[in-house]
Amino acid sequence: MTPEMRARITAFLERPALARVLAALNGEGEETRVVGGAVRNLLLGTEASDVDLATTALPEETMRRGRAAGFKPVPTGIEHGTVTLVGEGESFEVTTLRHDVETDGRRAKVMFGRDFAADALRRDFTINALGLDRAGQVHDYGDGLADLAARRIRFIGDARARIREDYLRILRFFRFQAQYGVGEPDAAGLAACIAGRDGLEGLSRERVRAETMKLLVAPRAAETVRAMAGAGLLMPVIGGVPHPSRFAAVAEDDGADVFPAFRLAALAVCVREDALRLRERLRLSNAEFDRIERIGRALERLAGQAGAPALAALRHAAFALGSDAAAAALVLLNTSADDARRGGVQCLIAELARTPVFSPTGKDVIGLEVPPGPRIGQILEAARHRWIEAGCPPGLQEQMALLGAAVEALRQARA
Numbered sequence: 409m410t411p412e413m414r415a416r417i418t419a420f421l422e423r424p425a426l427a428r429v430l431a432a433l434n435g436e437g438e439e440t441r442v443v444g445g446a447v448r449n450l451l452l453g454t455e456a457s458d459v460d461l462a463t464t465a466l467p468e469e470t471m472r473r474g475r476a477a478g479f480k481p482v483p484t485g486i487e488h489g490t491v492t493l494v495g496e497g498e499s500f501e502v503t504t505l506r507h508d509v510e511t512d513g514r515r516a517k518v519m520f521g522r523d524f525a526a527d528a529l530r531r532d533f534t535i536n537a538l539g540l541d542r543a544g545q546v547h548d549y550g551d552g553l554a555d556l557a558a559r560r561i562r563f564i565g566d567a568r569a570r571i572r573e574d575y576l577r578i579l580r581f582f583r584f585q586a587q588y589g590v591g592e593p594d595a596a597g598l599a600a601c602i603a604g605r606d607g608l609e610g611l612s613r614e615r616v617r618a619e620t621m622k623l624l625v626a627p628r629a630a631e632t633v634r635a636m637a638g639a640g641l642l643m644p645v646i647g648g649v650p651h652p653s654r655f656a657a658v659a660e661d662d663g664a665d666v667f668p669a670f671r672l673a674a675l676a677v678c679v680r681e682d683a684l685r686l687r688e689r690l691r692l693s694n695a696e697f698d699r700i701e702r703i704g705r706a707l708e709r710l711a712g713q714a715g716a717p718a719l720a721a722l723r724h725a726a727f728a729l730g731s732d733a734a735a736a737a738l739v740l741l742n743t744s745a746d747d748a749r750r751g752g753v754q755c756l757i758a759e760l761a762r763t764p765v766f767s768p769t770g771k772d773v774i775g776l777e778v779p780p781g782p783r784i785g786q787i788l789e790a791a792r793h794r795w796i797e798a799g800c801p802p803g804l805q806e807q808m809a810l811l812g813a814a815v816e817a818l819r820q821a822r823a
Contacts, residue, residue, distance in 0.1 A: 575607030586626035
């Protein structure tokens, strides 16, 4: 272990709330260690924010000791041995050591134990089976340190057996590959994922959605998605034809702002019906569906035009579906374009962002002696259309003139 790693471990264990909870839970025949992702991230030099603890103490004893040390115990999963201790603005999920008695591919029946090795080896990947004790010693039961150094994602033991215990581990394998892995996915792990892919159908859609969204925004999402597509593992997840090349173009040129819904649209949406399918397939939130559905409608609206759409067409789409959806669709339609074309697309998007405000309102329409009713909205829409076709003049006087022209056109149509 390098001096830098040792220094990070020392500083981590000296964090006041963590030091206090470890002091409370250790001693008198019981031992508690930091486990899982916090140890992994600490050794990688990234933020170890969510700290999970494993303990030999039974849940009732964990709650008693935590309460005595000034923490608020919350029985978040006490039937599975998990108690959350809250204090000093931090929370620690503390789980009694366990071993599996029975699994069905979705959940496991467990018994409490006192063996840290058995508890660690029931986890999914070697890099997640590391433990850190109060003295700062790292415990490695599955060659996790070597795999972490090599940035290799490897199942613990028999990959097929680990997957049969919980088929969500197929998606987690690729998500961790995208987040931490380097190079090609582990061959044994990939083969086991392919062999077990039918098990994905039995998973809750909410769990699949959570893993998928994390995967799509991971640093190496593009090459991982390609690997999944090549293994036939994308269609079972999204329920339709994936577009890995389009996704790769977006993922590799996404800038600092990464939006999971846009990434999902890049991978799986060409028309509105794709968004409807994804909503059911992945149990999308209302906000995620709204954005993806509007992107699908914008793709339908802007597709098929020779070259990039005119600024007016883009503005019409933006006012109907939102500027974010119009800009997203324009980007997706040009992912395979040359540099000059893509530069033109960015210029169009910049011009769209500079579009002035269309100021007339329903009150202005009523002021032109139009009675209240559905015609108010129709006139405003017609006036906005004229305004866009006129190049979106910013002056209120010009906008009101276009509104008057729209009113007069409606009157003539009804005469």
